[in-house]
Amino acid sequence: MSLFLIAALPFLGAVFPALLIRAGRNAAASAAGLTTLLAFIGLMLHIPAVFRGETVYAAVDWLPALGLNAHFFLDGLGFLFAAMILGIGLLIILYARYYLSREDPMGQFYSYLLLFQGAMVGIVLSDNILLLLVFWELTSLSSFLLIGYWKHLPEGRQGARMALTVTGSGGLAMIAGMLILGNIAGSYDLSVILQNKEAIQSSDLYLPALILILLGAFTKSAQFPFHFWLPHAMAAPTPVSAYLHSATMVKAGLFLMARLWPVLAGTPEWFYIVATTGLVTMLVGAVIALFKDDLKALLAFSTVSHLGLITMLLGFGTKIAAVAAVFHIINHATFKAALFMTAGIVDHEAGTRDIKRLGGLRHLMPITFTIGTVAALSMAGIPPLNGFLSKEMMLEETAHTIWNGSHLIVPALATVAALFSAAYSFRFIVHVFLGRKQDDYPGHPHDPNTGMWIGPAFLVVLVVLIGLASAKIAGPMVATAAGAVIGGGELPYYSLKLWHGLTPALYMSAAATIGGLTLLALHAPLQRAWNAMPRPEAKTIFEALIGAFTRLSQFVTEGLHNGVLTRYAAIMVTFTVAISYVAYRGGTLGVETRQMQDPGALPVVGWFALVVATLFIVAKHRNRLLSLVLIGVVGLVVSLSFNYLSAPDLALTQISVEVVTIILMLLALNFMPKETPVETPALTRIRDGAIAVVAGLGAGGLIYALLIRDFAFPTISDFHLANSYKGGGGTNVVNVILVDFRGYDTFGEIIVLGIAAMVIFALTEAVLGSKVRAYLLNRKPDLPQAGDAHPLMMVVATRVMMPLALMVAAYIFFRGHNLPGGGFIAGLVAAIAIIMQYMASGFAWATERQRYPYHAIIGSGVLIAAATGMGAWFNGKPFLTSDFGYLHWPPLEEFEWATAALFDLGVFLAVVGAVLLALESLSRFAWQPGMSSEHAMDINPARDEAAKTGTEG
Amino acid sequence: MELLVASAVGILTAAGIYLILRRRSFPVILGLSLLTYAVNVFLFATGRLVTGAPPILNKYEEVAYTDPLPQALVLTAIVISFGMTAVVVMIALGAYLSSRDDGTAMPVEADGAEEDA
Known part of the structure; x- marks a missing residue:
């Protein structure tokens, strides 16, 4: 299937759920599902080519003069992401059908979801970075709609606004960065940009471009200090959270870093900015996650932490770390989507997702318990699950990383983060499913119907299979995608297996697991200490910032646009005069090439009549009828001048328009006051007069300067004169x-x-x-x-x-x-x-x-x-x-x-x-x-x- | 001659802008009309001033012609500005009849900005 069609299908399909909702919720869901399935199958048809290491192209020139073209390409990395987006999208569509209640407008939901899906697929398939930016902004917009889907919830609206503000402003920065990048490379096509590593890294603009692009990637992927929007976006329905925060939206930033990895990575700037941000994010996210009582908040901060992990790996800039990053992207998508869906099931059936009110659900919800436990253990990095494998690889890489001369700091902090990660994963299992059965659940916990658990179950099967037979199942995918990330060349040696011997990573892993269990045992006192600790609240800071901006723009708007026409006109005239003056000062004036013509008596008389009439209008404008008469005089003189200056057509037009205009104004004046009262103080009138006189001098001066010079460039008028009779008859x-x-x-x-x-x-x-x-x-x-x-x-x-x-x-x-x-x-x-x-x-x-x-x-x-x-x-x-x-x-x-x-x-x-x-x-x-x-x-x-x-x- | 035209444009512009800065709709309309004259003459004059050479082709002998292009532009500009004036007059009249007030400023409301909070 053509790449165009794969990218366009979700957008086209977005129409159907909205239309079909009248035919019922199943019709809407099937329309969404079938569209996605079709795109997914279309993508799968490219498997042979992609896994041979080929790149599939589809190109149509759109605005070649601007470098904006509909160029798509599909390589290993794009394939991996597109498969995740469409595949997990399918599971989410199924899950959402049973998750959403009867009151929710489901047609809308699926339309938004497909729009978002299309934008995501567009990002990962774009070859042209300008096109990519368009899709990038589309994800911000469509995720806004999805996060704010429950419009009646204030948290939903605030969360959606916050997500849009943060990711949208990051996107703006990224536009600038991408334009710089395209300028350096001389093309906006990724396939060209990726060939220009030396030119880009040696450019003076490398650092600004890098920072701007990373701002876009970090905001999208919720990296510290922009991580705060992600937990607030949890106000969305759980299917949205599962989709946006496991496989798609937040992975877009990672995708971009991976995509541009061949040209941007490998420099000290890249290492210190990206790896450090990733490390800090991983640590901060993991620590906060442990102390969150809301299941989805826990998962949100854990997502932040895992995104930090992947960012850090990409930041290391080594090929083997890039392989680990790709592997963890796959693993994280599988277990995190399953966990979000599990949290949704618990919320749906037990009526709450407050961990303190849960516990003991293993007997009531055995299927959910199994799914949740396996996925959480994978998140904790317990063998033989897939989370263990990529975490091992990550820890192994940190052990070889030197940060500012220190061998210890990166592995130590990474181990601490892994320790907290294990702790909150265990807490997810122990405090929700194990322990004593409560007798005051708000709902009646029981396993949901098949439609709801089949999706996460499928993912959990993947979690286990990848863990047990990683080389067979995930091996080719990892190799292809990682090959695309590092941009050609040999992949370094690595092996995807459970037992590597007694490596440092294994000790670190063991320490993290034991530490995690210890932390969980000490959770109650730690939670008290955490609650007592003063912490900066991101939402308050964000709102204060937005409030300040709002006040600033209100101040500016009210200053310029306060509902008084006079002020707009004055500002516009003053500004026009000012920029004209700047232009005049900055340019050069040509030589005077034309002689002044002797006016003769008649024009002087006409001029005199016009000037006197105009001045009288200004002086006597309060008498409205009189001013109308005088306007007629002005119009008459203008018509006569047209006639005198070789424009008989204009003279005829002007004089007839004059007649109808005056009649029109007389008709209107009939109903209006005949006098204008004196309202403005003399000072205002003097100020207005000064503005008017300056503008008049400018206009008069400009036309005078034109009149005493010949055309600077040849005109096209001669063409008209020559062809009027011959060509036009x-x-x-x-x-x-x-x-x-x-x-x-x-x-x-x-x-x-x-x-x-x-x-x-x-x-x-x-x-x-x-x-x-x-x-x-x-x-x-x-x-x-x-x-x-x-x-x-x-x-x-x-x-x-x-x-x-x-x-x-x-x-x-x-x-x-x-x-x-x-x-x-x-x-x-x-x-x-x-x-x-x-x-x-x-x-x-x-x-x-x-x-x-x-x-x-x-x-x-x-x-x-x-x-x-x-x-x-x-x-x-x-x-x-x-x-x-x-x-x-x-x-x-x-x-x-x-x-x-x-x-x-x-x-x-x-x-x-x-x-x-x-x-x-x-x-x-x-x-x-x-x-x-x-x-x-x-x-x-x-x-x-x-x-x-x-x-x- | 050039000086006459240029100064006329300047005076018409200044008078037009002064009237546009008044607080009632009728003077603003008058000002717009004056400004329209100024702009039309300005555009016309960019073809430079020529007397006695209208752009009507003479089939029988070679003569000089003035620049026809600005004339064509200004001709439609005159007609369009009539349309614009008519719309503005209509709006002013409708506003006056509806509120019995021909001021151009929006009536001040107490703390209108707080509505949206």
Whole structure:
């Protein structure tokens, strides 16, 4: 099966449990199980190749320019992990089916589990480290969902948050480290990176990269001092704990260290950071585990300790230690998953997992007792179980390790850790299963049904078999995986057997076992001493830290984002000015190559009008109506300047937009206060003025600097000038650019315009549907009303004008391709012609005669434009390729046709529809009963009333 | 001429920003309109200022043309800014009618930040 499929199957399968849960819990569980089984079988099909020492590749280039590619590969290490993830995943799926209660949403559970499984498989199969990072973050996210699965438990939510915070921030550090690593190696593909040991280790950036990557690995694998999240994640349902903390999530960090072992290991930095962290973690975890009364907490800290053990072995940097690490990864996964499931069974059946309330369960739960005992003995390192073998190998390695000149310190501390490890394993057996039967169990302890114990039983069989016949059963797997870890070359000599003779490791092992039994005997007084001892509580520290960060970000957010628009605008403008200034200081200014042109009298007059109007707006903006009039002046001058500066199309557009904008604002102002009160103190106004003036100077200075220089780089405008007629069939280059060269942009723009009009319509509906409507209906005009709502002269004039105006629009539309004009301008002109009817004859009158809804007009415009674009497909050309030609129909003159005109028709319709929909929506606010007079040229009977209120108000 | 255009852009920008910094929605809309003019003229002027040379091709003789590209950009910008202004006006109007207050600042609530604890 392709590696793509193996990695994708869990993700694809994640859909089914969520859907099938309606068909029952068995359907959901089987869907999850079958998906996993399928992926597992697919993986197993690669056994021959992998065990021959080959590497299976599957590659698709995704974003090669960024070095981000979907490259997967499968070698011994990847195979080992993928097999653990999928294999133990299967057992967990079975176990969870019986563990979860009827109230738990099981479909969700299996979907999350499969998502997590997919992310894990993705990590171990990725060849590309950027892809690996994506999967890495996915495990953090999906484990968050799994740990917080029991949403109603505050511990679950806190544990999930803590796990996400710790592993997520570690992941961020790792991204940086991986990018550095990829940069040094010149590729983001692991298969290339792993060939570049010398380049990486001799680089100056080796240490930063190492530390950053290790931060990611240590947080994920719960190494000291980041170990604290793991016990808190125990608030998750036990199947989750068993899965995440035995075989998968926490092993991801180890996997990464093993994966990068060939290029990162072997240096003193690696040894001292990794081996020391591992040693400390192993010791700390083992000591704390002994004093935990919660079964799962005990197992959690024991997991921390064993992860430390493996980390330490990888940290030693010798090949034989790497072999031992791989072996212990396998062994730990088998006995720890079994132990977690056992703890879950005890919790499930006895109703508690508090060791102090348990004991004597061996008679009540014989099967569970057998499974738990064998697994725990393996964890303690008792022969002939598999835990003994790898612990021996570990102790043997420590005996050869020199730490800072000392021969003794590593083996001594390792023995102490092994001693505590034996002690808590014995405690797991003795205090839970042996001893006197209690008579106050919260539940009724009994062995669970087969579905629940079959999984751990299978694992325990493996524990025994690997212990008894390790070379046969685990030998090939260990050899293949270890070969992949050390990255080619001969494996060192080792033998997986129980009896190695009287080696130092055996003495250390014996000391640990005897010491462990002694500690267990002394447990009661030791526990009292431990409880009396002041210890730093990781959760408190973590929460204080998070609290500090929260306060800091609240402070910053409230400083920047306090709900006052003025402040956002001020910050944005100031910041923009500041970075522009930095850019200006950092760059160089070219030579002035253009002469200033003599303006002549007309532009100076225009400039003067514009400046005076603008200054008046600023000074008189409190009088809103006056400012609107003055805005009109500014718009007029801008339109005229466009015309003067060789842009007739712009002039036409600007002046028509001006008309509709002013009408729009007048409509709005009708309902709003006509005056702006003085609110800000003079000092604030001076400050705002200063910001504005500086920004204005910047913008003016920038454009001035541009205007007196020629283009720094050749422009593409000449292309448009040269090809407009030849390629586009039109002499109005601006129009040809709009409908042809940049037709796609225009297409997008009419859609945006249509959306804007729809938004306005929707807002109007929303506002008019609320209690505002009552206010509007009872509203009295606050200004004197004109006595004549629809003056006769105006009504007649606009009705006469209507066909003329539409004719002008048509004329502008048709000539647009060759002379100033086109769909945009024609649309605006047509819209104005119709608005005039609304203004003169009244909203009701115009609405009655309006046959097509404006939404439909917008839609048809967009559709016509799209259909025109698609027409090109039938000629085998890309979307929106235009065509044109000439026709001669006697007695007409020869004339041109162009598909661009059809596109322009779409633009025209969209503009008409959008403008009218916007204005019509606003006009609807003014509607009041009694206004819909049938007679257009009527006299408003309420005028005397209105005049009176007007004078009073 | 260049100085006139540049100073006009500067003055329009400054006036626009000053009005945007006011506390009521209507001046903010006015300010946005002024800023729109400034930006459109700015973009247009990046094609440099040329008089009497519109980009309408002359089929019969060789003449100089001004840069058509900024014009095409600004043309759509003008229409789009109408759409934007309309939406903003609508939002301002809806907000005023709903709360009978046209201030742009969020009303201050006592200790709103503590809700989430």
